[in-house]
Amino acid sequence: MDANCTLVCCEEEREDDKAVIVQFSNGNLRNTEQLDFSFYKNVDETNPRKKNRRMLVAESQRLSYVGSNFGTEALKCNNLCKYYVGVLNKETMRMEVHSAQLFNMQPVIPGESSTENDTSQNTDLTYREKVDSLIEAFGTNKQKRALSSRRLNQVGSEALQSAVAKAAHSIIDQKGLKALQQEVVQSQSGVSHYLPPCYHDADTPQHVYLFDDILSPVEYDALDAAGSKMAALTPEELQNITDGGCQSVVRHLESLPREGVARERQARCAFYLLMMLKLARQRHINRKFGQEEGCPRIIHTKLMRTFTVETFNNGRVQNVVSTSMRVKMAAYCLALLLHMGDMTSDLTLLHRDLGVTEKRIVEVAKSMGLTLVRHGCVKGNDGATAENRLATLVLPLVKYQPFIEIRKRKKMH
Structure with missing residues (x-):
């Protein structure tokens, strides 16, 4: 062949x-x-x-x-x-x-x-694509290497964007879209969005932040049995509450009036304050929250709807206290303490009980128009004493100017 x-x-x-x-x-x-x-x-x-x-x-x-x-x-x-x-x-x-x-x-x-x-x-084709095609056909080796490096970087950035998008979807699935939206709103609008209703034209300090906006009459009546239990606590039980990080509650229980409506009102408010402080320290709220303390069903529902957000975890709906909800809880606790302490509240004890920074609680007090003073000494958890900060509601309300940091320009040598 x-x-x-x-x-x-x-x-x-x-x-x-x-x-x-x-x-x-x-x-x-x-x-x-x-x-x-x-x-x-x-x-x-x-x-x-x-x-x-x-x-x-x-x-x-x-x-x-x-x-x-x-x-x-x-x-x-x-x-x-x-x-x-x-x-x-x-x-x-x-x-x-x-x-x-x-x-x-x-x-x-x-x-x-x-x-x-x-x-x-x-x-x-865009201008950039036309230039790239010219470099591929007639460019030097250096230009072709630069073009190849730029395209590799572009592929890397696309991979990074896909990874960020995947991470964002996973965070949304874990925390829930509602919780993320509320945190974004909180970061954009500050703490004023989470303050209790304020009546600036009120004649007396007691009517600036109404007690009924914090506890409605129906909710207040539901705390009858829980308030009686709080008023009958022994010194050992009060010490357990102190060890649990609720010094604000213990301080008001130690100074309860002898008898009458004032004693009953103070005890009921102390129980509601105790539930809010315990809720602020919870990461994932259990369905049995408040059952050991005898929390009424209506109070449990109010706390869940007012100070928690629903998230999804492994196909289950859970209630969590987000950062924005913690700020809202601080504002309502502060308003309640004003009614419990003759329009005066101890911010140092409150920020320790809530587990937030002093700067954050001071920001909340300023947003509510309270007057800030330093008075007395308070003993910390580590045994050290420091000057505590008090917040007082005085008419007219104080309007604080927002602090704007002015940076000095560096001199050119």
């Missing part, structure tokens, strides 16, 4: 001896006699980029097909591989092997032009 075949090398082969292999994009050709093929080459043979451009045209009675070895529609396999085809010479009965090129024949519809498509594609 090898003796009957003649191999024609590519270097010795003429351009006219190259074979052509065609494929049609819209089907297979059954009868080759129905098509007339024409082969064209570029007339600019001096240009090294254009002298090898070829175009094959096939015409039939219905459609015309065009294929080329250049442009966006050309097959990339011609540049990656070399193809050979065997041609049988019937006169010599020898098989001659010639190099071949592949053409993808596409139908040409009248009224459409490939140049118009190219121009429309070019107009869709």
Whole structure:
């Protein structure tokens, strides 16, 4: 078989001896006699980029097909591989092997032009993409390396954005969308959004923050049994409450009036304050919260609806105290302490009981228009004594100017 075949090398082969292999994009050709093929080459043979451009045209009675070895529609396999085809010479009965090129024949519809498509594609590209294509074709090695590095960085940034989006979705699933929205609102509007209703035109300090807005009459009546229990606590039980981090409650229980409506009112308010302080220290609220202390159902529902947000964890709905809800709880505790202490409250004890910073509780007091003073000494958990801070409601309410930090400009040497 090898003796009957003649191999024609590519270097010795003429351009006219190259074979052509065609494929049609819209089907297979059954009868080759129905098509007339024409082969064209570029007339600019001096240009090294254009002298090898070829175009094959096939015409039939219905459609015309065009294929080329250049442009966006050309097959990339011609540049990656070399193809050979065997041609049988019937006169010599020898098989001659010639190099071949592949053409993808596409139908040409009248009224459409490939140049118009190219121009429309070019107009869709941005200026940056056009410059990148020029760098790929004619750029130096340094420019091509810079282009490759920039594209790798772009891929890295897209991967980072997808990772951030995935992390954001996981946080939303864990904390809940409502909790995140409230924290965003709290960061944008400050603490004024979470203050109890304030009546600036009130005649007396007791009517600035109404007691009924903190505890409604129905809720107040529901605390009858719990208040009686708080009034009958022993010194050992009071010490347990102190160890639990509720010094504000213990201080008011130690100074209860002897008898009458004032004693009953102070005891009921102390129980409600105790429930709020315990709620502020809970991360995930259990359904049995407040049952050991004998918390009425109506008070439990009020605490859950007013000072917690619902989140989703492992397919279950849970109530948590978010950062914004902790600020709201501090404002309502402060308003309740004002009614319990003749319009005066100890901020130092309150910020320790709530587990918030002193700066935050002072910000809440300033937002409520209270007058701040320093008086006496208070003993901390570590045994050290420090000057405590008191908040007093005095008419008219104080309007504090927001502090704006002014940075000094650095001198240029």
